[in-house]
Amino acid sequence: MARTQGSHSDITGPRIREAALGLFARHGYAAVSMRQIAGEVGVQAGALYNYTPDKQSLLFRLMQDHMQELLAAYEELEPQADALGALRQFVGFHIRFHMQRPDEVFIAYMELRNLTPENFAEIEKLRRRYEDALQSILLAGQKDGLFSVQDAKIATLAVIAMLNGVMTWYRAGGRLSLDEVEQIYWDMVRKAVAA
Amino acid sequence: MARTQGSHSDITGPRIREAALGLFARHGYAAVSMRQIAGEVGVQAGALYNYTPDKQSLLFRLMQDHMQELLAAYEELEPQADALGALRQFVGFHIRFHMQRPDEVFIAYMELRNLTPENFAEIEKLRRRYEDALQSILLAGQKDGLFSVQDAKIATLAVIAMLNGVMTWYRAGGRLSLDEVEQIYWDMVRKAVAA
DNA sequence: GTCTATAAGGGGATAGAC
DNA sequence: GTCTATCCCCTTATAGAC
Structure with a gap:
C-alpha cells in the first residue's frame, strides 16, 4: 500500500x-x-x-456534506396529500437514508463538541432545518385532527431520537429486514402521535 | 488553587x-x-x-459506578400492580434519574468506544440488565392485553432512545417543568405501545 | 503533489526526593 | 501522598527538495 x-x-x-x-x-x-x-x-x-488546511476542516466538511445531502435528498421526495402520508414518508426516508450512511450519522452526532464554535453553529443550522421539516408535518396533522401531540417541538425531537436508535443496533443480515424495521417503527411513531 | x-x-x-x-x-x-x-x-x-492505575481505569470506574447506581436505584422502586403502572414508573424514573446526572449519562453512551474490550463487555452487561427490566414490563403488558408491540426488543430500545433524547435538550429553568416533560413523554410512550 | 525532515509542543506514565 | 524531573513517544503543522 x-x-x-x-x-x-x-x-x-x-x-x-x-x-x-x-x-x-x-x-x-x-x-x-x-x-x-x-x-x-x-x-x-x-x-x-x-x-x-487542517484537521478541523476535515471534520467540518464531512459533517457539512452529510447534512447537505440529507436535506437535498429529503427535499426531492414527492409531496404527500396529507400529514399522515408525509409522516410515513419521513419515517421511511429517515431510516433508509441514515442506514446507508452509518459512519456519517455516527460522526454527525458524536463529534459536535469537537467543532469550533463557528463550525458548530453552521451544522446546527442545517440540523434545525431538518427538524423543522418534521415539526411542520406534526403541526399540519394536528391542525387537521389527524395527530394529537401536547408539544410539537418535543414530539419532533422524540420521534427523531427514537428513529436514530435504529442505527445503534441494526445490522444488515440480522433477524429483521429493513422493510420489517421500517414497518415496526412506523407503527410506533404513528401511534405515539395519533389523535 | x-x-x-x-x-x-x-x-x-x-x-x-x-x-x-x-x-x-x-x-x-x-x-x-x-x-x-x-x-x-x-x-x-x-x-x-x-x-x-491509569487513565482507562478512571473512565471505566466512572461508567461502572453510574450503571450500578442506576440499577440499584431502579431495583428499590415499589413493585407495581400491573404493567401499565410499571411502565409509567419506568418512564418517570428514567427521566428523573438521568436528568440528575447529565455528565454521567453523556459519558456512559459517548465513551463506550474508548473502553478496552474487557471493560466494554462489563458495562454492556450492566446496560443489558437495565434494558431487560423494561423489556419484561412490555412482555408482561403484552400478555395481559394492555400493550401491543410487534417486537418487544425493538420497542424496548425505541422507548429508551426516545427518553434519552430528553437529555439533549432539557435545561432546568426552561420553558417546561420536569413534571410537564415527564407527562408529555409518558403520553407518547403510553400511546406508542398501546393495544 | 508528494516526499523527508523538522519545529514546537503535549501525551501517559514512572522514579526518587521529601 | 505529593512533588519535581524525566523518559519516550506521539501530536499538528510547516519548509524545502524533488
Whole structure:
C-alpha cells in the first residue's frame, strides 16, 4: 500500500475524506491522528495538507456534506396529500437514508463538541432545518385532527431520537429486514402521535 | 488553587473522579489529558497515579459506578400492580434519574468506544440488565392485553432512545417543568405501545 | 503533489526526593 | 501522598527538495 512518489490530485482528496470518515467514526476525532489518516491513504502526513488546511476542516466538511445531502435528498421526495402520508414518508426516508450512511450519522452526532464554535453553529443550522421539516408535518396533522401531540417541538425531537436508535443496533443480515424495521417503527411513531 | 505539599488521601480521590467526570463530559475522554485533570484538582499529574492505575481505569470506574447506581436505584422502586403502572414508573424514573446526572449519562453512551474490550463487555452487561427490566414490563403488558408491540426488543430500545433524547435538550429553568416533560413523554410512550 | 525532515509542543506514565 | 524531573513517544503543522 505504501506509495513512494507521484501525483494523484484527483483521487487522493476523496480517499482522504473516506479514510477520515471511517477512522473518526471508529475511534473518534480526538483519538485519530493525521498520520493514521495518511497511513490509510498511503501517503505521508504532510501530503494531507495539500487537501485540507487542517484537521478541523476535515471534520467540518464531512459533517457539512452529510447534512447537505440529507436535506437535498429529503427535499426531492414527492409531496404527500396529507400529514399522515408525509409522516410515513419521513419515517421511511429517515431510516433508509441514515442506514446507508452509518459512519456519517455516527460522526454527525458524536463529534459536535469537537467543532469550533463557528463550525458548530453552521451544522446546527442545517440540523434545525431538518427538524423543522418534521415539526411542520406534526403541526399540519394536528391542525387537521389527524395527530394529537401536547408539544410539537418535543414530539419532533422524540420521534427523531427514537428513529436514530435504529442505527445503534441494526445490522444488515440480522433477524429483521429493513422493510420489517421500517414497518415496526412506523407503527410506533404513528401511534405515539395519533389523535 | 495550586497547592504545594501535604496529604489528603480521603478527599483527593473523589475530587479526581469529579474533575475527570466534568472534563470527559465536556471535551471527551480522548481530548482530556491527565495534566488537565490534575490541574482542576490542584495537584501535579504524577499524584493522580496514587488513585488510579491509569487513565482507562478512571473512565471505566466512572461508567461502572453510574450503571450500578442506576440499577440499584431502579431495583428499590415499589413493585407495581400491573404493567401499565410499571411502565409509567419506568418512564418517570428514567427521566428523573438521568436528568440528575447529565455528565454521567453523556459519558456512559459517548465513551463506550474508548473502553478496552474487557471493560466494554462489563458495562454492556450492566446496560443489558437495565434494558431487560423494561423489556419484561412490555412482555408482561403484552400478555395481559394492555400493550401491543410487534417486537418487544425493538420497542424496548425505541422507548429508551426516545427518553434519552430528553437529555439533549432539557435545561432546568426552561420553558417546561420536569413534571410537564415527564407527562408529555409518558403520553407518547403510553400511546406508542398501546393495544 | 508528494516526499523527508523538522519545529514546537503535549501525551501517559514512572522514579526518587521529601 | 505529593512533588519535581524525566523518559519516550506521539501530536499538528510547516519548509524545502524533488
